[in-house]
Amino acid sequence: MWYNFFMNKFNQAFQNNFYLTREFADFCSRVSKIPLKKKTIGNQEIFTLKNKNISIGNYSDFFCQEMKKQKIQYMRVLPEINNEVKRSSYMEYSIFHKTTYSAAFKNYRTSFFHGLRESRKFPHQVEIIRQPHSRLIEEIYNIYTVQMKRRNSFLLPLSFFREFLDCPSSFLFLIKYKQKAIAYFCCFQNQDNVYASIGGGHPDFFSYKSSNKLYDELIQYACRNNLNIHLGIGEQGSGYQKFKQNAGVICYKTERFPNNEEILKIAAFLLKFRITGKFLYLTSKIFSPFLAYLIMPFT
Numbered sequence: 001m002w003y004n005f006f007m008n009k010f011n012q013a014f015q016n017n018f019y020l021t022r023e024f025a026d027f028c029s030r031v032s033k034i035p036l037k038k039k040t041i042g043n044q045e046i047f048t049l050k051n052k053n054i055s056i057g058n059y060s061d062f063f064c065q066e067m068k069k070q071k072i073q074y075m076r077v078l079p080e081i082n083n084e085v086k087r088s089s090y091m092e093y094s095i096f097h098k099t100t101y102s103a104a105f106k107n108y109r110t111s112f113f114h115g116l117r118e119s120r121k122f123p124h125q126v127e128i129i130r131q132p133h134s135r136l137i138e139e140i141y142n143i144y145t146v147q148m149k150r151r152n153s154f155l156l157p158l159s160f161f162r163e164f165l166d167c168p169s170s171f172l173f174l175i176k177y178k179q180k181a182i183a184y185f186c187c188f189q190n191q192d193n194v195y196a197s198i199g200g201g202h203p204d205f206f207s208y209k210s211s212n213k214l215y216d217e218l219i220q221y222a223c224r225n226n227l228n229i230h231l232g233i234g235e236q237g238s239g240y241q242k243f244k245q246n247a248g249v250i251c252y253k254t255e256r257f258p259n260n261e262e263i264l265k266i267a268a269f270l271l272k273f274r275i276t277g278k279f280l281y282l283t284s285k286i287f288s289p290f291l292a293y294l295i296m297p298f299t
Contacts, residue, residue, distance in 0.1 A: 009097050010079040010252075011058060013228045018169065018190035019055035019297065020046070027167055028054045031160050032293040041066045048072060049293060056093065056233075056297045068257055075233075075297050080253040082236055090261040092251040093299075094231035094244050098192065101223035104248055112246035116216050119209035124182075126217045127174040137161050140172065140184050147200045152274060154284040154291060156198075161186065164197070173221070175201070175214050183210040185218060194222055195230045197299055215247045232299030 025047035029036040034049040053074040082092040141158050175183040185199035201210040222229045234241045284291045
């Protein structure tokens with residue numbers, strides 16, 4: 001009985017999959033500057049850029065076998081909790097399943113709850129903005145730039161954010177303090193799913209626990225509107241993934257074709273060196289469309 005409940009909850013989160021829509025596909029094509037292709041496998045259509053399936057889904061074994069035959073790269077999410085299986089995946093996919101806020105609040109782990117309690121000492125404001133004006137997008141991009149430099153990582157261009165927030169299904173979920181944006185999520189929403197994509201907080205305001213506030217407010221929004229929250233892919237065991245789990249998020253095992261986990265592990269190791277970050281920063285400035293394609297499917 002528990003297994004059936006678990007499977008129903010898992011499959012329901014992918015019934016209205018935004019990553020399979022034409023809107024998302026067109027967005028991916030624009031930011032990568034690669035023409036879109038449409039393929040039919042069985043009775044399902046997918047969009048590809050070159051030989052890459054740009055969507056993430058709970059694809060069946062048969063569907064994945066057919067993609068392999070056609071040499072289509074893909075990522076799928078498996079109905080297995082990643083830290084509870086014998087052979088976990090290096091990258092995992094995070095979902096907060098629809099529930100009531102009272103149930104969600106009771107499920108917060110101690111560290112997340114303490115951070116949330118600390119955040120309430122500061123008068124944060126929450127704003128949900130559709131089609132934000134150019135100055136606000138630039139303000140968010142400045143936060144993102146500080147984040148990525150701190151992480152010693154690549155940098156997506158400002159045009160990526162503009163394209164994202166120009167999509168009809170997108171919105172900006174914003175936490176402000178004294179009228180200053182300090183934390184954000186760039187989101188998509190499709191029927192009963194919200195997709196919290198690029199996001200984070202300004203390092204100068206970490207002591208304000210703005211990330212706890214950001215997650216709690218997004219969870220409240222989802223609970224009021226009976227939504228699942230898709231929180232994308234992340235590296236198993238990382239601090240950010242543990243933070244998500246402390247907020248009640250389930251991290252599922254993923255499968256990639258071709259399996260490039262060893263390459264990803266090497267890349268993660270190299271990011272510890274500042275020279276790698278400088279190289280990625282310069283490369284991403286010059287080859288931003290290629291970078292967008294390289295990290296697909298992204299969430």
